Amino acid sequence: MAARSDPPVLQAHNNTDIILRLPMGKRIKDIRWLSVWCRRFTVDFGEVFIPPGLDVPKPRVLPEFRRLAHGLRSSNISVLDAKTFYIPNLHYDGAGPDAYFWVGNGSEPNIMGIKVPNEVGSLDPLRGYQGEDIEIQLPGSLTVYDIDWLAVWCVEYRHNFGHVFIPKDLDVPPALGQTKITTTTTPRPVYSNCREILPNKLQVKWELQGEYVQIELFGRISEDQYMAFGLSGANGRPQMAQSDVVVAFYDSNARVFRAEDYFISDLSQCDGQRGVCPDERLGARNNVIVVSGDRKGGVTSIRYKRLLQTNEAIYDMPIPIDREVSIIAAVGPLNARKEANAHSHTASDHNPDDIRINFSKRNDHSCKNSLYDIKDESGPKPWPTLKIKGEQRFRASIGATGGKRGYTAITGIPSWGIAWYINDLLIPEITVERGLTYEYHPFYITDSPEGGLGQKTGLEARKQKAYAGVEYDEDGNAIPTGVGRYCEWEHRTVDRSAEFDNFEQFKSTLVFKCEDGEPGYLNWTVPMDAPNTLYYQCFTHNNLGWRINVVDAGASTAPTTLQLGQNQLFFYTLLTVFSLVVTSSRLTNSLLA
Structure with missing residues (x-):
């Protein structure tokens, strides 16, 4: 009989990347081989021998950013794996009009570089940083072995704010998701279903995945706003009260994308028992899994999964797949708790008409344009001319x-x-x-x-x-x-x-x-x-x-x-x-x- 501390029996794998951590303080130099072994029948399914004196790949510490413009500086930058940089104590005033993390080849940064998403996966121009520790990850199949430098670069004015060179003798671990940022080279899924629920403000895309429905919300919202989507409190009309929704937003304090399971008993501020409340504040579970998030061009996109049937009878409605169901959607302000703020909705920030979706349907695609193509008329008002x-x-x-x-x-x-x-x-x-x-x-x-x-x-x-x-x-x-x-x-x-x-x-x-x-x-x-x-x-x-x-x-x-x-x-x-x-x-x- 296996001991309680034993790892689970291996399941089937097909071209899977996995990370193994040696038990009880063992290190690579302490072992001579690694195998897949059947203990019951004492059969070796395959092995790899580890040579003595193996130089194990490990993170590499580089110099800090060269200090050229806009107060850019940092502590020593580390290459954690083949795709991930750790930038500690990052300072930058945020005043560059079109600045990005930028990588490429050559003796110095130049216009032939590639944008690198920031620490939350966004390709918006860089904000200001005040001594923050962040991780960024190279896009697509690009690795540190393909580049000569990492810079902060203004694309519009072709100006280098500072850079660090990448040595050619790197020997860092492969990128298998062991860092804070989940490594993925998987492209954004192509959905056959898309509805624009709020004109020029909110689109929803979805597909069934077994017992789950995967949903991606696209909202033209600011960083202090949320977007909500879910099942109406009454079939046949858009009713907020008694509705089961997911509230998705970018948490600018924690700098992460969130999707929270909500139950709306009535249109009042949540007091822990009633109102617009996250399920967790009501003693239930958050049955929503965030898959990814992005923010660029004034559009926030958040992809999440939810079980069709959660077995929470009070606060979660089952999502039917054999018929249409009335949905509800809204955008609105976040309060100081980073929760949806109860407020009076206008016709432009929620759906006033009954909209129904069959979540099992395919090719339900009526979105005519991308929200990214819509000019952002919002934003701060200009100062008077002096x-x-x-x-x-x-x-x-x-x-x-x-x-x-x-x-x-x-x-x-x-x-x-x-x-x-x-x-x-x-x-x-x-x-x-x-x-x-x-x-x-x-x-x-x-x-x-x-x-x-x-x-x-x-x-x-x-x-x-x-x-x-x-x-x-x-x-x-x-x-x-x-x-x-x-x-x-x-x-x-x-x-x-x-x-x-x-x-x-x-x-x-x-x-x-x-x-x-x-x-x-x-x-x-x-x-x-x-x-x-x-x-x-x-x-x-x-x-x-x-x-x-x-x-x-x-x-x-x-x-x-x-x-x-x-x-x-x-x-x-x-x-x-x-x-x-x-x-x-x-x-x-x-x-x-």
């Missing part, structure tokens, strides 16, 4: 862009992650007068709304005209003429622009820092034939500045001093002289880092 006119003195510096409320909302152009501040204001429109002289630093003045003359060549460079801050060498190459120290309004932690209704509140989350050095100076007299609209821009990178309104002499209400600079510019007016002093000049490749 303007400067009639000022006698201006100061220019570099700073954070303000996310979707700031630079992008003001200009209609995706931000690079850093922008000009004039008089401590984020890219204000400024007004200057023709004929006045300005003294400023290595930003330059141009007719281009994009800027970045230093990275333009040939016809592309000739498309824009520089009015100040640029000289040309004998070969016609543009050279910035101002040099000075670099100063920047930096995030104290991560980008929090979405939390604030105005720029001044957001600015309180920034800190102003300057490198050692002296300001540089450059003079510009506004030509009388200057166009009505010019732009202050960065010589090295695109899309940092904004609009200058050029007016005739005397049109301004007061003499103006513009201080524009890589970092700090001071303008002062003397008679008809407009002086701009710019203090900052790290406008090289690291300027916008």
